[in-house]
Amino acid sequence: MGFEKVLEKIFPGALGEVGFVQKTYSELKPMGFRSENTIVSVCICRDEISQSVRSIIKHVWGEAFNLSSLAGMFFAGKTGIKAAMHHAPITDGKERYVFYGMSHIAIDSEGRIGTCRRTGRQEESVACGALAAFQEEMAGGRLDVSLDIEDVEQSLIKMRLIKKITYGRIPELLELTKITLSAIQEDLENTLKGVVDTEKSDYALITGIQVHGPDGNYVWPSSSYAIVNRERHEIKL
Ligand SMILES: [Zn+2]
Numbered sequence: 001m002g003f004e005k006v007l008e009k010i011f012p013g014a015l016g017e018v019g020f021v022q023k024t025y026s027e028l029k030p031m032g033f034r035s036e037n038t039i040v041s042v043c044i045c046r047d048e049i050s051q052s053v054r055s056i057i058k059h060v061w062g063e064a065f066n067l068s069s070l071a072g073m074f075f076a077g078k079t080g081i082k083a084a085m086h087h088a089p090i091t092d093g094k095e096r097y098v099f100y101g102m103s104h105i106a107i108d109s110e111g112r113i114g115t116c117r118r119t120g121r122q123e124e125s126v127a128c129g130a131l132a133a134f135q136e137e138m139a140g141g142r143l144d145v146s147l148d149i150e151d152v153e154q155s156l157i158k159m160r161l162i163k164k165i166t167y168g169r170i171p172e173l174l175e176l177t178k179i180t181l182s183a184i185q186e187d188l189e190n191t192l193k194g195v196v197d198t199e200k201s202d203y204a205l206i207t208g209i210q211v212h213g214p215d216g217n218y219v220w221p222s223s224s225y226a227i228v229n230r231e232r233h234e235i236k237l
Contacts (some may be wrong), residue, residue, distance in 0.1 A: 006111035
């Protein structure tokens, strides 16, 4: 089964990155979010093959605050969110924020999950490498979940995700990518609830899985919504 069939099977409704970002903009515009009155933040993996979506978001929305960590995990916390919020334009007495959060995975031309090619390198590569390393450590039967000060983000990934994994079971990379997405959603959502004053601000949380294909990147949209005048509006992408 080649790339397209696998993409359709495991990520039905996935969109090209440009189409995905344009769609989020056109869905949010009628709710009052526009490039000139909104600060956008992006929480994706540090991997260079992930950065195209941030470039597109910057192009569509203007500058984007970077909340990213390895695997797309949200570790920037309250301080990171508050910094982004304090950079928002104030229009008609209101601040508007949009947050994008994504985990990521590669699918190669033969439909193999997790595999990709890197420019200038012959051997196959893996995405997400941080999640693959975590999975490998679990498979080795010796998982270290202490905080290694020389490997802070990877330690935090393990500490956070192990809480969502059934003891003794080692998830496939695809399942681990979905588990990571749900951790990103929960952590962003809980932090936003704690710090955003919905009396004077509207915000949106857009989430999904970024998929690296042989001909470019896609996004499989997941739970996305906006809080406008304290009311929640689901966004279908
Ligand atoms: Zn990654």
